[in-house]
Amino acid sequence: MFSWIKLCIFWPSSVHPSMGLRRHNAANGGSSGGSWVNCFLPLNVAPKHIQLCFSATLDPTRTQASLQAQTLLQMFWVLLMYSFPCEFTTCFSSYQGEASRYIFLNKFRKFLQENASNRGNLTVLCPPEYMVCFLHRLIAALRFFWDGHKVKAPAALGSEEAYVPPQLFYNGKVDYFDLQRLGGLLSHLKKTLKDDLAAKANVLIDPAELQAVTMDDLDEDEESATSAAQRPSATLAIGGALARPGWLSSPTLGRANRFLSTAAVSLMNPRRPLGTLEKVKVRTLSVEQRTEEDIEGSNGNEGLLLGRPPEEPDQPITENSLLEVLDGIVMMYNLSVHQQLGKMVGVSDDVNEYAMALKDTEEKISRCPKRRRDIHEELLKSQKVFSEKLNHLSRRLAWINVTIYSKEKMQDIYWLLRVCIRTIEHGDRTGSLFAFMPEFYLSVAMNSYSALKNYFSPVNSMEELPGYEETLMRLAAILAKHFADSRIVGTDIRDSLMQALASYVCYPHSLRAVERIPEEQRISMMKNLLAPYEQRPWAQTNWILVRLWRGCGFGYRYTRLPHLLKTKPEDASLPSLQKPCPSTLLQRHMADLLHSDCDLAPSFLNSVLNQLNWAFSEFIGMIQEIQQAAERLERNFVDSRQLKVCATCFDLSVSLLRVLEMTVTLAPEIFLDWNRPSSELLLRRLAQLLNQVLNRVTAERNLFDRVVNLRLPGLESVDHYPILVAVTGILVRLPGIPAEERVAERATAVLLADPCFQLRSIQYLLGHAEPAAMAAAATATEKRHFSLSTYTEYISAEELSKVDKMLSHLSEESKQAAATTLPTSEEDLCPICYAHPISAIFRPCSHKSCKACINQHLMNNKDCFFCKATITGVDDFTKPASS
Template sequence: MDGEEIVQRIFGKDTISLEQRNALCNSNTSSPPGSRKSMCLEVAKELIGSQLNEFGPSIDTVGLPPDTREGRIGPPVVRFDIATHSGLFVVGADRLSVNSQSNFSTIRANACLFKGKWQYELQLGSKGVMQVGWATNFCKFSQEIGVGDTANSYAYDGNRQRKWNVSTHKYGEPWLSGDVIGCTIDLNDGILVFYRNGRSLGEAFSNIQLGPGMAYFPSVSLAFTENLVANFGSTPMRYPVEGFLPIQDAPYKDLAKAELLSKWLNHLLELLLDTREGKGQSIGVTSEPMTDEALLLALAHTIIGHLAPLLLSPYITEACLMPFLESLCSNCQPKKGKDKSNRKLHLFLDLLWAFLEDFEIKKCLEHVVTHMLSDFRHVSFVLEYPHQKKTLSLLLCLVDHPQTRHHLLEHVLFDKVRFANFVHVKPLDEGGLAEVVHTSWWDSGKPDPSIDHKKSSYLRACKEIQRAIAEVENLQVQLLKALMNNTDGTATRPSSRKIFLRKFRTFLHENLISSRTMPLLQTPLPITLCCFHRLLVTFRELWAAEVDEQRLFIPTRTFYDGSINYYSIDRLGGVVSHLNKSLREDLVRELGPEHNVVAGTETNSNLQSVDPVSQLGATFLAGPSMNLSRSFEGPANLMIPVLARLLTQQQTSSGPLLVERITGVPPRLTEKNTAGPADPFASLIELLDGLILFYHVAAHKQIAKVSTLRESMHEYTTALESTRSRQDAVQQAASSSTAVEESNIDEILRELNQTCDVFTTKLSEQARHMAWVRAAVYSSEKQSQLAWLFRVVLTTMMEASKTDGLFSFVPEFYLETLVELCTALRTFLHPTAPIEDVKNADQLLMEMGKFLANHFADTRIVHANSKDTLIQSLATFVCSPNTLQALERCPVDSRMAMVRSLLRPYENRAWAQSNWVLVRIWQGCGFAFRYHKSPHLLRKMGPKLLHSDSNLISQSIKPCPSKLYQSHVKEIMLGDEPLATSFLNSLLNQLNWAFSEFIGMLQEIQNVSSRPERVFIESRQLKICATCFDLTLALLRVLEMVASVASPIFTDSSRVSADSLLARLCQLLCQVLNRVSSQAGCFQHVVTLEIPDLETVDHFPILAAVVGILLALLNKELKETNVKEDPIPKVSLALLLEPSFQLESLNFVLGNFHKDSKLRNKIFSFRNYTDDVNDKEIDSVQQMISFLTALSSRVTHAEVSEEQLCTICYAYPISATFKPCNHQSCRSCIAHHLMNSRDCFFCKTPIERVLSSEGEVLHELLQKDRLPVKAN
């Protein structure tokens, strides 16, 4: 192929002048072979120059000319004006993106308009409260007053669907993140119109004020953390409105040049490909010094040289380069191999990397990816997601080019944009969902013919959504696999996977610290959940292809060998520096003495300090006027990438309210990439570890958040059902009503019908959103992915537990993730995605139950939050029949270990949760303890009760007792007397404390309420009071269980502590009975007041618990004792001899007492609760009262002088002497005291022995029996 043909095929015959054509002909005939193509090259350069000169000089040579269009004032480049703002913003480097960091921040552009028709666009980064529109220079804004709140400003807020101009009116439609909001102003007619994704929302304002001095600035006001990106004309308008101009003029001449150059370059690429494939000349056959390929490359250098400065403009990139790239990739299918289209794109990228300066191609690629992200984030109107598929296909083609992939990973996908955005699938807007989900269906909980016929159509729509989403997800997984290519590493360059893993680790750290001090670093939760699922699928496919080990778990060695940077994350055993010291011998055994972790223990301990990023965030939020660049040392290129994305590159002088720049993060936050490929096993293990952290940091929060939609639907369904029931009742009443009443009934029915319509409309809307959730979040595929990860984490924890002390090195988020995954599968996805659908679900739950049973009291776990997590997880496991059955299927050793841990003394540990577990094991078996909510709450009228603490016994949880675990409690309590004694002693101590605190607070409330002036009681105090009441109930119910299943602990005289425990128990029960049953006491007074935060406080739950204990203790005696002839049995005698025992208090429970005529209290009786206290229980209470009444007549109380009474309790006579100090008390008090201390109650002298009044040794205390001295 000769030079003339090449030039003509590239530039076209019509574009070559006669003079240039003659020059080409002369070169072909008279010039030597070596100079012919050189002449062609010169002619081509002259041709290119002459063609481009016709458009005038380029912007890069003369700068942007002033914008002289009529009706506009301002610089040619329009962006937000950082000198005029209210509130704190984070502003992007281009000053087009803003993120509010104040309650309500306002900022305006640097150009204004007074005549003509203009428009600008905003792409929303969030969907919260924002008021966007126009304002004049006269408007004064604050953190309470924004755009639209002043006389000369006008705004639209899609979050609230309102328009604002001092007053507010209904306008527009709800907006979503990713929407493009168009703002147009007609200053000729004084009309403002807003657009959403190119669709007009109608005229918003007319007759706006015009005239001298009235110039309007584009202005926005944003609530906290809301963000958007403005386009004033720096790039082509997404939805240009006919007749309206962008505020920044477009570079039309440069655009024409770029389009011409792109056209020539496309022809050149075709020729170059043909040449390399041998379709033109065969390389190496010709004798000419310059080959066809050399000529083509020289021409490419010339064309790209002219194109390079133009590509620095984002406008040119979007208007010209993007269509050119799309044309190169129109038939590109990377997964099918390198076809011609793919080779053509790769050739183009090779030319760019060869002929462009580094700053030029980097800026160009940054513009390309930024535009692609903007296009991808746009809300799709149709289910097929055409824009998203097109963008992903193009990006997939780009990252298939190795050099481009490396650059995008290193500098763009993590540093300039969030790569996670490209793996997000945004829901359709309301209109799109309505087109796909034609009929709405919801689960009403019972057969409902009015909606049940819609179910099949609704589920088909869900499947259709799932199918469409799967196509997008498949492209996203391909993209991630391309980014994790591990074959492109060289001796001098790391593989893409190494770069990705390093960047991904930093990305995780950003999201980890975001919840602490810097919320602006947080990736939106919906995006994180999609990213998590795509990465998980990618990992599984890569693992199957590269490793393919069946039993997958994270090796325990990973947690302590330093191969993965866990930053400042705590471990189950505490701080890692402490573990490195305390477990040094174990580390030496596993790693060797020369390992970096072992050798650097001392060095590393010196480096453990405050997390620099947390410190940076605290400084940033505490004082934006500070010179933050001096607060930390280190180069700016080590800044956390997300800060580089959000913050600008220069410090503003506008005042202390706007922060644009943070630089400097200590170098220890970065890691050097070693050259070459990554180890497949180690790299994928690191990715899996990151995914486990990612789930804990963000993904689980979104799954929990989505579940609230189902809860809301359940509430609306319940309300609809209740309203329909009222309709039926009113219609039945109408049949027997008079004419006057019928008119009222008609009115009532109309209101009820309207209410039903409101509920139905809301449910239909929610059902459409739930269809999306079913397809995208709660699908069977997503469920199986979570179940798979659950198995991996559980296996990892169980394997790590086998390593003895090294188990302490497990990061605490592993335990959190394990519990969260279990909760997600059991609570959030179920019942939409039934847990029974998970393969081997029963076995999985049993393994989880076994882990909890074995580890909730594991001494290797010292991290406070981890210990709380374990016991709370165990508590949730005993709340549901399914999980309780899983616990019951655990091996007997695990079950016994769990019960033994639960029965540890309630001292020096958090005991409320473990006590609550024991309550749940018992609930459903005690006296009148079959309720899921205390019956007195069901009778209360008034506002809906607020949700109380989920840890309290008053929660509405259906009972599911465990006979198996009750038998284990019995076995351990009867088989281990020291354990039983210490446990019951601590339980009685805590009961005494809880009830005393409760009564003390009730007395304070009674005193306050009796004052003549109004006194407000803090809600916090009331909640503490209610908590003490609930703790009292829980402790009483555990005592009831022990008294029922292991009564010999109290009744068997052969047991050393039986008499003492029985006496203490009787004392406490009598005190509770007397306080609660007193007609003039504080308990009755407060219950009568019906204080909102004390709804749970009532007679029924506490009296039922006390009566249950008494019946359990007296059960045998009631059956076997003849009250007239037999001696008074042990329990009855202990109760009757208790000085505080009053039969009247017992009679109170059945309403059999003498009522004070001065009091108007409603009489309490178990007989009033027929649904909750059955006849058999009432009879047993009546029998007990009669039994004790009969025995009380046979008990004689000896008169004791005051001097002979025990000075501790003033209830029993002195009957014991302490040696050697000779102080005295009753036997009961000293027995109680010796359970907790071995020192004299009065003088603190160590007690050696205790003697009775007759000189008998009651207690012999050896030196080894002494309790350790407690620190003050």
Template sequence: MAFLQFHLLSSLCNVLVLSPKYRLSLLSRWKQRGMYATCMWIVQLLLVLSKVDSVFIYIPEFYLEALVDCFHALRRIDPPFVPPAVFIKQGLASFVTFTVTHFNDPRISSADLRDLLLQSISVLVQYKDYLVAFERNEAAIHRMPKSLLSAFDNRSWIPVTNILLQLCKGSGFGSSKHRESSSVLFQGLLREACSHDEGLFSAFLNRLFNTLSWTMTEFSVSVREMQEKYQVTELQQRKCSVIFDLSCNLARVLEFCTSEIPQAFLSGSDMNLRRLTELIVFILNQITSAADAEFFDLSLRQHGQSLEKINRGMILAPLVGIILNLLDAGVGTEYRGQNDVVEVFASMECPATVHCGFQYLLKYNWAESLRGDASLTRLRLLEKFSNILRSRTESREVGMIGFSGGSEEDDDNQCCICYGCEAGARFEPCSHRSCFVCITRHLLNCQRCFFCNATVLEVVRVDENTT
């Protein structure tokens, strides 16, 4: 039976592959309807064959490529050859089931093909009617949230980010006008997936931190190179624009995480909160010092683009949203008395840079950037937070007056990675030491010792008072 199905699949796919005119120009109604029926038969066959490993892994990849190409060609036909409601109910449903089931399927060995399926999802969720089809699809509801989080890797992070951004659009600071095009259902499903699988969310969050840090570094370096030469080429401008847009999207996804999963930052270890605050200050420093406002606009805005589409507010708004989300969550009794956002910011080694960044956020022309947005009223909370932070920082500085250096023994106990904390964590079996925050962060990406490159099997907290 499986052999007959595979033979039928080959015959149908050959129609798509060997008839490029059908894929490029479908002018006749009967051809359009025939190609539509062929695509739907192929999808149904693939869904059946995907349940048989011994058959599915041998399906030629170009069959799937032809299917995806033809489906999107049919989708773009104007005027539509079938009523949109029929296309969504009968044709899109099975295609959605196939894409969400297999975009992260290890049996598909081609990374390019998995990217193609991800790109299909990314395109479809941009349209409200198609997004509704995802919300009504059982496979999408049960599979897509976790699969998206696990697919966020060095290769597929761009399409995954675009999908997550579309699903969460409208939930961030200054983006309320996009709320209608988002999906409340998938926002809830993503929240549940992150809350119930801490390992999956921890790995995703680590990659999100690293990726956003990398994109902002690349952006800063590119702008600095152009500023030094004071020459903006079209290629450099396009590169800066793309990297900046990706950074804004990643920041929005991170903002969603702080809104829906605040416990990841406010409960337990403060490592995630410290990484988050360091990233916020890093981005603020890059944005405020990369170039003057005029050169910044020149670096990004291509000919004909308006100020509303490209401005610093695009990256600053999610940073404000992240801070406000944490403050709102910290007010609740559930997280009261746990990780203190103000204290983490105040304990950073660059108080002047932190204060300068917050002053820039407060003085930014939000009224022009977010005309009439309801989020503008929340800036008062940010101003209050900035004042409390400044007061806390000054108190810490006063407490440090009169403290000059330390004994040689104190220097020996200091972490030689950050020089800010005691080396209270010992690595086994090599017995080297650092502070617990440094080694924990390091182990997220590498399992070897800083100093001797030995494999770290265990990290033991060391209490100096008992040794």
């Protein structure tokens, strides 16, 4: 039976089309100045409310721009308003009325389900541009009724303190369809956390019910497909396509009207009786079965708030039905509103491109010779096209800035951000039950902040919003805590949290917000960042540490690399292109953790050294393939994906070297205090990797040099400067750290004892080329040798003096070491590295190697390198004098 009536009002043609209104053009009964709009309203709405809904159309003082928004807002007020049940008699039948708010709640949930599911017919989903208008009007209506309830019940919260309580996520009263939870699938969470639900929330899960839920999940698709096929095409709900009137010729308008007409039929359809399978799916009622009592609760029944955890305050929030509307608003923003806001930012880029094209065309016209009329005419045509397009885009951009990116709309998004922050904070206090929260709450918190920072500025500044600094700090606390939260298992949401934190530390305002969070949370964040890199995505973690150090490292105060200054960046607003803003506070926390935790430092540095060895080895292997392809005589092309991976490996190598520089500077005793069991091994491994990098990068006309000179697209970041200054930053700190003379000699001795050490690699840093290379360069005067002294704007005089002292020190020490080194027979060399003499014997198998090799092997594997027996101990070995 029909429960909705159709009203028609005249809509001015100049008003931009909005969500929720079905328009008829002038050819179908309208006029040249506008069109008629069909609006569906519930029959049980009182006549005075209907009059209120369209009072805006009768007010001549209102502007046409506000007419659309005000009318739609009044409609939502009517839909969310309680109206007393009463009977209406129509030409069809009599209808027992139901409060319009609960009708709206059920249909709104169905609408969200269809738009959240990929199984529906995409042609009848709500267009995203209408979703934006829908969201803002619904927020305004919700806050109106929320604050109205606050007036009636002063103990309740106002809309400025609104949040969604955590029990909605696990008590089954609100359907989240198949959306992912932070802890995984809902069926899995009910099985693993059923004891916590019973203990904390008094929610009991029947094992038989769990089995029924699992079987229902498997058969849900088949059941829905069968029922859809049996229904007539004219009475399909949102999931099926309706017959479209022939007069809807515009694709965009037709798409909108198909959505609206389908929604209307869905609202008028009677409730479908539940099948046998649905009755045993869950203990709670489905959306169609819910009544006011199921939502609001009565006589001891808490409705939507069933299962309040002990951490949640026993304080009224608002009417339960408004909580469900708020939850739907957050979901709606996640579905398509954020993507649409980002899409509209592209209009500004289009305006800039057409403005540049128009300027370039006008310059060509001014330079065009008078005798070339044909060229002049073509240029005039191009000028006209660019001018018209620029005029159209400028008008559109002005409309977007006034409507979509207005201050009022910005305040709505900011309010939504604060709602998500409070919801996450309340959910976090519930402990393990936090895993029931849908992932989209964290996504909306991150995306809404990104929209406020990147989409609305500079039209409206986020810093002018009330409570901006506090909100920034609370969001920073969420990112710092949850990027490594074991309760969050989804790979995508964990990556999003990590990327959001990495972006957060790139900007001064947000970095200072991270520094303002409680000290305990800061230390916990740094400890998570220093966890071993194995068995987890580590690139973003390493990037965060690099950003905290950038501005303090050797020659590391640049925003863009020296050889890329003449090129124009694709997007100057990228986090990687922001000016250095190091955090000495977080660096101090890192130093304290490395000092105090004897197990953390070796495991962290071992993983960093392992990843550096892998990244640089992969990079060298790839540039060998690229060089071979470039030297082939036949025409060939290097795969762009291979170039991108190669550049990524190079960037990873540089960032890992910077983290090592940071560690050597903040906690040098990890390498130099040999009272620590792993210090000697870590120092030898560090020296080995530094020498390997130097030898492969500094050799004249070698593989690295040739590939850099090719300047292939995609390898723009590959150059001598970034990797050599990172290595130099480590070298100048190891022997030059203010400490005992014995400690400095120890670092120098380990560096010189490495078989790969070559003094010419150190000399290369200051432009001291080999004699053979200098002779070759004499015939090619255009060839310039690398030298740190040429980068005066990037490297200070003090830093250059440290390099000079290091070179002098190593030159003198290498001469003395060469004079005292005794030859070693091949039989006495380590059978693993063939570089050091045998100095260790394994128990129980009695195989032998040098200490450096076996210690490095034991950090990753406890089996013997030769026979695979489990090593129980390592003893010193000295060759008997008689042999």
